[in-house]
Amino acid sequence: MTKEEQAKKIEEIYNEAMQKLEKLGGERTNIIRVYIKELEAQKIDAIRASLRISTNK
Amino acid sequence: MDIEKTIAKLVISFNEITKENEALNATKAETGFDNKKITLAEQATTRTNEINEKAEEIETTTPSEISQIENLGGEIGNMTAGVDKKIETVKSEAVKEIEAVKEGVNEEVAFGDEKVPCKRVDMLKEYAEAFKTADSYRKVGTVEARQAKEREEIATSQDGMKNFAEPGDWIIKNPSDKDPYVFGSKEDPIEVRQAKFAKKYDVIEGEEGKFRPKGIIKAIKVNENIVFDTSWGEKMAVKAGGWVADGGYAIAEDSFNNTYEKIEEKK
Numbered sequence: 001m002t003k004e005e006q007a008k009k010i011e012e013i014y015n016e017a018m019q020k021l022e023k024l025g026g027e028r029t030n031i032i033r034v035y036i037k038e039l040e041a042q043k044i045d046a047i048r049a050s051l052r053i054s055t056n057k
Numbered sequence: 058m059d060i061e062k063t064i065a066k067l068v069i070s071f072n073e074i075t076k077e078n079e080a081l082n083a084t085k086a087e088t089g090f091d092n093k094k095i096t097l098a099e100q101a102t103t104r105t106n107e108i109n110e111k112a113e114e115i116e117t118t119t120p121s122e123i124s125q126i127e128n129l130g131g132e133i134g135n136m137t138a139g140v141d142k143k144i145e146t147v148k149s150e151a152v153k154e155i156e157a158v159k160e161g162v163n164e165e166v167a168f169g170d171e172k173v174p175c176k177r178v179d180m181l182k183e184y185a186e187a188f189k190t191a192d193s194y195r196k197v198g199t200v201e202a203r204q205a206k207e208r209e210e211i212a213t214s215q216d217g218m219k220n221f222a223e224p225g226d227w228i229i230k231n232p233s234d235k236d237p238y239v240f241g242s243k244e245d246p247i248e249v250r251q252a253k254f255a256k257k258y259d260v261i262e263g264e265e266g267k268f269r270p271k272g273i274i275k276a277i278k279v280n281e282n283i284v285f286d287t288s289w290g291e292k293m294a295v296k297a298g299g300w301v302a303d304g305g306y307a308i309a310e311d312s313f314n315n316t317y318e319k320i321e322e323k324k
Contacts, residue, residue: 003097006097006158006159006161006163007097007100009158009163010097010100010101010104010155010158010159011104013104013151013154013155013158014104014107014108014151014155016151017108017147017148017150017151018107018108018111020147021108021111021112021115021144021147021148024115024140024143024144024147025111025114025115025118025144027140028115028116028137028140028141028144029118031136031137031140032136032137035136
């Protein structure tokens with residue numbers, strides 16, 4: 001394998017790894033977003049519930 | 058006055074350096090990543106660092122909403138553990154592969170069930186000088202050989218070679234080898250391969266299927282695992298301790314030791 005071929009191979013490995021990392025980064029962000037949305041929904045429900053209790057009083 | 062002249066000179070030098078930098082940046086921008094201007098080692102290091110940085114950036118970056126929620130760090134860590142593990146795997150594998158390419162150990166070859174990293178070489182070119190002064194060897198003993206009646210695959214686990222025998226091809230098995238191999242170069246037509254077999258091996262009268270080799274080869278012991286393409290376009294590999302022959306093929310260590318003997322020079 002010549003130096004040029006080695007350089008090209010390194011670029012290929014790099015590009016492939018970066019592509020995979022970008023994809024995994026997206027997956028990771030999505031997991032967190034979904035979780036935060038769920039927590040927000042739970043908080044809103046809790047606030048609603050407490051408001052109902054307050055109103056009833 | 059002198060100070061003004063010095064300042065003027067410095068301004069000219071500064072402008073020249075700026076122009077050179079601009080030209081260099083323009084070249085880099087055109088080529089994306091200018092491989093020719095940096096050494097392989099630098100390129101490997103740069104790319105490895107970039108992969109590490111990217112992985113770290115992903116692992117530490119979270120959506121802006123996170124700042125609105127308190128005490129989530131630990132829980133998020135648990136939820137993303139699977140993805141984080143994948144990120145770490147991608148990162149470490151890529152870094153390992155880049156290092157392997159840089160070192161020249163760049164291909165994994167299966168020797169039976171074992172996968173061995175091998176340096177890819179242009180074998181005849183790599184050992185051209187060494188063959189000029191290499192010792193000569195001849196085969197000892199006899200070999201078993203048969204002619205293929207139909208096309209068949211001959212897998213040779215001992216030296217990582219896979220080959221096909223066409224009808225009429227000679228399939229040879231050395232007494233000490235686990236596997237047989239197909240004789241001759243596929244660049245030659247079948248008639249030529251058969252003629253070469255007849256030229257290289259003598260029939261042993263009264264012992265069907267047994268032949269005595271006539272040929273002499275020049276061979277070199279290799280001190281690293283190598284993989285190469287033969288002149289007939291097939292992939293061949295040999296582990297350190299094995300041998301390469303001037304015919305453009307490799308012979309595994311055990312096979313060579315059991316099959317060849319050195320021809321001592323006459324003094």
